[in-house]
C-alpha cells in the first residue's frame with residue numbers, strides 16, 4: 001500500500017471512530033403533504049394545524065391579544081392538578097374547554113371565554129386532542145413574541161374525562177403564600193412560579209379594572225423582556241383600587257396584587273430581582289418551566305417531541321433587551337426586597353413621564 005493510501009485509510013478510520021461515538025445522524029421524515037419534514041413522522045399531523053392557526057386564528061397579528069389569550073389558557077388548563085389529590089383534575093388535559101360550561105364559569109377563569117371563542121372553531125376542524133391543541137396554540141403564540149427562546153412542544157396528550165374542580169387556578173387577590181402552595185401542590189416550585197410569571201411581561205388585564213380593558217402589566221407588552229420584573233419593583237404611585245390590584249408606577253399600567261406580593265415575598269424576592277436586565281437567564285428559566293407546565297398530569301414517556309414543528313421566535317434587539325427605568329424614574333423609585341443584593345442601576349428612558357397605552 002502506498003504511503004498516501006495508508007495515511008488516507010488511517011485518517012478515515014480515525015474519523016469514523018469519532019463518528020461512531022457521536023450521535024447518529026437523524027433523517028427527518030418527509031411528511032405526506034410533500035412540503036414539510038419532521039424529526040418524527042407523527043409530528044406531520046401538526047403542520048396543517050400550524051398553518052391554519054397562523055393564518056386564521058392568530059391572523060398574523062404578532063405578540064398581541066390572540067397570542068396573550070392563548071398563552072393564559074394553557075396555564076389555566078394545566079394547573080388543574082394536584083400531586084396528592086386526584087380529585088383536583090388531570091392537568092394539561094383540555095378540561096377547561098371540554099368542560100367549559102363548568103370551568104369557564106369559575107371566578108379565576110374570568111376572561112377565558114375569549115380564548116374559548118378564539119380556539120373552539122379550530123379545535124373542531126383538526127383531529128388532535130383538545131389538550132394538545134391548547135398547549136400547541138400556546139407554544140405557537142410564544143413564537144410571536146420577540147425575546148422568547150424556542151419553546152418545546154410534546155405531542156400526544158390524553159383528554160380529560162372530568163372537569164377540574166374550582167379553586168385550582170390562583171387568584172390575583174390571594175396571598176403569595178397561598179399561591180406558592182397551590183403551585184407546589186401542582187408540582188411547580190417557587191423558582192418555576194417566578195420563571196412562569198415572565199409570561200406577565202406579554203400580558204395585561206381586561207377584567208380587573210371595570211373601566212378599562214387591555215391594561216398592560218408592563219410598558220412593553222409585546223416584548224418578552226425583563227421590564228415586567230423592573231416595573232413590579234418600582235414604588236406604586238398610581239392607585240389600584242380594585243380587587244386583585246395594587247398601585248402601579250406608571251399611568252395606564254396595571255399591577256396585580258399577586259405580582260406585587262411575589263416580588264416581595266422572601267421566598268421569591270431574590271429570584272424576582274435576579275431577572276432584572278438578565279434577558280438570557282429569564283428566557284431560559286421560562287423555557288424550562290413552561291415545558292414542565294405544559295405536560296402536567298400527562299405521562300411524558302408516551303409523548304412525542306414535536307418541537308421542531310414550531311417556527312423560530314423573533315429575536316430581541318440588543319437595545320430592546322436593555323432594561324430601563326421608565327421616563328422620570330430612577331433607582332430611588334425602586335422598592336427592592338432582595339436584601340444584600342443591590343438592584344442593578346439602569347438607564348432612564350428619555351423624555352417626560354408618559355402613560356402606557358392599552359394593548
Ligand code: HEM
Pocket residue numbers: 065068069071072075110111170171172173179193196197199200202203204205206207208244256258
Ligand atoms: C401564578 C399566579 C398567577 C396569577 C394570580 C395570575 C393572574 C392573572 C390575571 C388576574 C390576569 C388578568 C386577567 C384579565 O383580567 O383579563 C392575568 C393575565 C395573564 N396571565 Fe396570569 N396569573 C398567574 C400566572 C400565570 C402564568 C403561569 C401564565 C402563563 C404561563 C400566565 C399568563 C397570563 C397571560 C398571558 C395573561 C394575559 C391574558 C390576555 O391579555 O388576554 N399567568 N393573569
